[in-house]
Amino acid sequence: MKLQLAIDELSLEQALIQVDKLKQYIDIVEIGTPFLIDAGRKAVEQMKRKFPELEILCDAKIMDAGAYEAQLAYDAGADYVTVLGITDDLTIKGCVEQAKKQGRKVMVDMICVKDFATRIPALEELGVDVIAVHTGADQQQAGRTPIEDLIEMKKYVKKAQIAVAGGINSKTVEDYMALQPDIVIVGSGILNAVDPVHEVELVHRLLTD
Numbered sequence: 649m650k651l652q653l654a655i656d657e658l659s660l661e662q663a664l665i666q667v668d669k670l671k672q673y674i675d676i677v678e679i680g681t682p683f684l685i686d687a688g689r690k691a692v693e694q695m696k697r698k699f700p701e702l703e704i705l706c707d708a709k710i711m712d713a714g715a716y717e718a719q720l721a722y723d724a725g726a727d728y729v730t731v732l733g734i735t736d737d738l739t740i741k742g743c744v745e746q747a748k749k750q751g752r753k754v755m756v757d758m759i760c761v762k763d764f765a766t767r768i769p770a771l772e773e774l775g776v777d778v779i780a781v782h783t784g785a786d787q788q789q790a791g792r793t794p795i796e797d798l799i800e801m802k803k804y805v806k807k808a809q810i811a812v813a814g815g816i817n818s819k820t821v822e823d824y825m826a827l828q829p830d831i832v833i834v835g836s837g838i839l840n841a842v843d844p845v846h847e848v849e850l851v852h853r854l855l856t857d
């Protein structure tokens with residue numbers, strides 16, 4: 649089970665310092681959507697250059713122009729790019745074809761997708777690598793968590809890897825682990841903790857014990 653650290657609200661300078669402190673406990677660094685808007689593709693480039701041993705995910709949440717936008721992320725050094733599961737099949741196909749050309753991966757963010765039974769087989773047919781259940785920040789404010797969606801998703805995923813995101817921390821991570829996702833994504837739970845190193849250590853220990 650991989651641990652993906654989602655960075656959403658730090659500056660590039662702060663993010664590079666934090667990843668340096670947390671790197672031994674994480675597998676994937678996510679350049680989160682707000683971070684990408686703030687710092688641009690140089691966040692992906694600098695993260696990859698400074699930490700070549702870590703995988704980098706560019707959370708571009710692509711909605712259109714799949715091949716072109718995926719290429720921008722991969723050219724900057726991203727190992728994964730995200731595309732929205734709710735978008736058109738042609739956009740997802742463009743991302744998958746670009747990933748194959750460059751030897752990289754596509755993660756589908758299922759935020760706001762309602763019909764998993766229909767959408768998941770279609771996404772697998774398109775050849776995506778990872779399908780991620782995601783309860784967004786605004787949905788979290790309304791008290792939602794990704795647990796029910798993860799249970800639902802497990803019924804339909806046959807070959808893609810499964811990721812889960814949305815307000816996970818060391819107190820809740822075991823609930824998700826019981827459902828055996830391939831990637832657990834944690835952002836604010838680690839980076840907003842009083843002691844991020846202690847929190848990431850706890851999450852990592854639970855994931856690897």
Ligand SMILES: O=C(CO)[C@H](O)[C@H](O)COP(=O)(O)O
Pocket residue numbers: 654655656678680681707782783784785813814815816833834835836837
């Ligand atoms: O994609 C995101 C927001 O759109 C976040 O990166 C993801 O939800 C993980 O962050 P957190 O653990 O703080 O919910």
